[in-house]
Amino acid sequence: MTLRNPKDFWTGIIYIAFGSGAIIMARDYGMGTARKMGAAYFPVVLSVILIVIGLISLLRSFLRPGTPVGRFPFRGLMLVTAATALFGLIVRGAGMVIALPVLVIVSAYASRKFSWRTSIYLSVLLTVLCILIFLKGLGIPLPILGSWFGS
Amino acid sequence: MELLANLILGFQTAITLTNLMYCFIGVFLGTLIGVLPGLGPTATIAMLLPVTFTLPPVSALIMLAGIYYGSQYGGSTTSILVNVPGEAASVVTTLDGYQMARQGRAGVALTAAAIGSFFAGTVATLLLAFFAPPLADVALKFGPADYFSLMVLGLLASVVLAQGSLLHAIGMVVLGLLLGLVGADVNSGVQRFSFGMPQLADGIGFVVVAMGMFGLAEIVRNLEREEGGTAEVTKITSLMPTKEDWKRMVAPILRGTAIGSVLGILPGSGSILGAFAAYSIEKKVSKHSAEFGKGAIEGVAAPESANNAGAQTSFIPMLTLGIPSNPVMALMVGAMIIQGIQPGPSVMTEQPALFWGIIASMWIGNLFLVILNLPLIGMWVRIIMIPYHILFPAILVFCSIGVFSLKNTQFDIYLMALFGLLGYLFVKLDCEPAPMLLAFILGPMMEEYLRRALLLSRGDPTVFFTRPISATLLGLGLLAVIAASIPALYKKREEAFREE
Numbered sequence: 001m002t003l004r005n006p007k008d009f010w011t012g013i014i015y016i017a018f019g020s021g022a023i024i025m026a027r028d029y030g031m032g033t034a035r036k037m038g039a040a041y042f043p044v045v046l047s048v049i050l051i052v053i054g055l056i057s058l059l060r061s062f063l064r065p066g067t068p069v070g071r072f073p074f075r076g077l078m079l080v081t082a083a084t085a086l087f088g089l090i091v092r093g094a095g096m097v098i099a100l101p102v103l104v105i106v107s108a109y110a111s112r113k114f115s116w117r118t119s120i121y122l123s124v125l126l127t128v129l130c131i132l133i134f135l136k137g138l139g140i141p142l143p144i145l146g147s148w149f150g151s
Numbered sequence: 152m153e154l155l156a157n158l159i160l161g162f163q164t165a166i167t168l169t170n171l172m173y174c175f176i177g178v179f180l181g182t183l184i185g186v187l188p189g190l191g192p193t194a195t196i197a198m199l200l201p202v203t204f205t206l207p208p209v210s211a212l213i214m215l216a217g218i219y220y221g222s223q224y225g226g227s228t229t230s231i232l233v234n235v236p237g238e239a240a241s242v243v244t245t246l247d248g249y250q251m252a253r254q255g256r257a258g259v260a261l262t263a264a265a266i267g268s269f270f271a272g273t274v275a276t277l278l279l280a281f282f283a284p285p286l287a288d289v290a291l292k293f294g295p296a297d298y299f300s301l302m303v304l305g306l307l308a309s310v311v312l313a314q315g316s317l318l319h320a321i322g323m324v325v326l327g328l329l330l331g332l333v334g335a336d337v338n339s340g341v342q343r344f345s346f347g348m349p350q351l352a353d354g355i356g357f358v359v360v361a362m363g364m365f366g367l368a369e370i371v372r373n374l375e376r377e378e379g380g381t382a383e384v385t386k387i388t389s390l391m392p393t394k395e396d397w398k399r400m401v402a403p404i405l406r407g408t409a410i411g412s413v414l415g416i417l418p419g420s421g422s423i424l425g426a427f428a429a430y431s432i433e434k435k436v437s438k439h440s441a442e443f444g445k446g447a448i449e450g451v452a453a454p455e456s457a458n459n460a461g462a463q464t465s466f467i468p469m470l471t472l473g474i475p476s477n478p479v480m481a482l483m484v485g486a487m488i489i490q491g492i493q494p495g496p497s498v499m500t501e502q503p504a505l506f507w508g509i510i511a512s513m514w515i516g517n518l519f520l521v522i523l524n525l526p527l528i529g530m531w532v533r534i535i536m537i538p539y540h541i542l543f544p545a546i547l548v549f550c551s552i553g554v555f556s557l558k559n560t561q562f563d564i565y566l567m568a569l570f571g572l573l574g575y576l577f578v579k580l581d582c583e584p585a586p587m588l589l590a591f592i593l594g595p596m597m598e599e600y601l602r603r604a605l606l607l608s609r610g611d612p613t614v615f616f617t618r619p620i621s622a623t624l625l626g627l628g629l630l631a632v633i634a635a636s637i638p639a640l641y642k643k644r645e646e647a648f649r650e651e
Contacts, residue, residue: 011580015322022329029341035610039341042598046329053322069579076374081568087551088564104544110374111540126548140556
């Protein structure tokens with residue numbers, strides 16, 4: 001038995017994981033009957049289908065050849081998601097004038113063409129633009145300077 | 152003439168100075184974001200959705216419709232000028248559009264696309280006005296079982312149209328349905344899959360999922376294949392088609408409009424199927440079929456007309472049945488619900504001004520597109536030339552603030568980042584996210600209709616096969632899947648997508 005289609009294999013694993021996780025979580029929700037469906041009925045039916053699809057995919061990965069998954073661009077993936085999460089983490093505390101430049105500069109670092117100069121210009125421009133559009137224009141309750149600065 | 156009276160009511164609603172302005176802003180912003188390489192209509196609408204929340208319902212929906220057409224036209228512009236399609240529907244346009252551009256005829260290609268789109272938009276708007284009322288009557292005859300089967304058909308169709316493995320696409324649909332169930336069960340109030348987090352009590356926001364899977368994941372993908380230099384944009388010399396061009400455009404535009412309008416109504420398809428079908432049919436019937444792929448104007452005019460006609464007629468199932476047929480329509484349904492409107496057959500009778508106002512504004516939106524795009528093409532070209540390493544942090548900023556503004560919570564930003572990771576992972580595994588997003592929206596609705604259908608049938612599942620409407624819909628769905636898995640056709644499907 002050799003693994004011939006890694007994409008099928010990992011997709012199968014993910015589907016089975018989601019399906020079994022959902023069944024485990026749904027065990028206290030109440031199945032009910034077909035006539036009077038409980039909160040768990042539909043999710044459990046779906047999870048079973050998902051697990052079956054996952055199993056077929058898993059089985060197939062040993063039978064049918066496929067292409068490798070390929071390398072993960074860890075730098076891009078991590079920096080883009082981390083910058084986004086970081087923005088969420090500090091936006092209320094630090095305010096837009098700090099959180100936005102952080103988001104711009106950290107994410108821009110994901111590109112091979114990163115330059116400090118461009119990123120700083122860009123973050124100033126975007127911060128001003130966002131304050132004008134979202135805060136002044138649309139009234140979204142985000143502080144310019146956050147609670148960490150006593151305002 | 153009821154139709155006329157309805158259209159007049161619609162135009163009265165749409166043609167107020169404020170609504171015209173919102174329609175204009177929508178088309179403008181939609182095109183502005185849509186021409187950014189790699190951002191298709193789904194991501195564009197998700198990004199701009201928060202802007203419309205503060206508006207009254209009619210204006211908000213008019214603006215959203217404008218954004219939709221704008222983003223679609225923006226996608227065609229990038230297809231022609233830089234060979235980067237914004238979404239699957241404009242993939243076909245790159246084939247001949249980009250070739251025309253390389254021959255110095257980019258302006259002509261853009262004009263052909265604009266005129267084709269406008270004509271198709273006009274026809275499809277009339278079709279919509281004509282067929283929506285009788286279809287809404289039919290919709291009133293739909294029982295829960297029929298609604299359920301219709302959604303099954305829509306999901307199966309989206310599976311067939313997805314790239315990659317059929318099995319994985321079905322898996323994505325099931326996963327999407329499951330994710331859609333997160334939060335309180337409407338029937339029993341039980342909190343499902345919420346990990347005890349109050350932020351998940353109302354479920355996961357569809358904009359969060361859309362922005363994560365289409366916005367963030369796409370950025371990572373684009374960074375991965377980041378190459379040196381900016382996009383090479385061909386110079387635009389003349390916008391005016393020659394007399395010969397005009398002659399060659401007419402028939403493809405008519406055929407494209409017809410094909411696109413019909414295929415757009417089908418649940419699950421939207422504009423993709425129409426564009427592909429129009430191109431391949433045109434290639435078969437055209438006198439100039441040898442020129443296809445080398446810059447034939449028919450190869451731009453036909454799919455662009457079909458694309459736009461389909462975009463318009465895909466509103467029919469959404470407005471009459473309340474069932475979205477593609478991710479874009481799903482976002483529209485979400486926007487309507489946020490505005491306090493439950494989409495469905497009753498909208499037309501209960502809020503005629505809103506209903507006909509949207510239809511009228513579709514035509515106005517199309518008109519704006521022509522007026523706006525051809526003269527402003529120089530500006531769009533300059534936007535296309537913005538290098539990606541400057542562009543993507545800006546996209547990220549707008550996604551993050553946009554997603555925050557939905558519920559004013561940072562939690563959604565984290566969730567969006569998570570869906571970005573997940574979305575990238577699935578793309579890497581050749582699992583397309585579009586069917587999943589559609590399923591995500593349909594999840595709770597499907598459960599509700601299944602529950603009602605089984606309650607009425609006293610738990611007898613054969614109800615789905617004994618009711619004629621339901622049986623027909625399920626039969627169609629089955630047919631679509633069988634057709635897609637027959638080896639010969641399966642190959643065709645692969646080929647159609649490989650043209651990317």
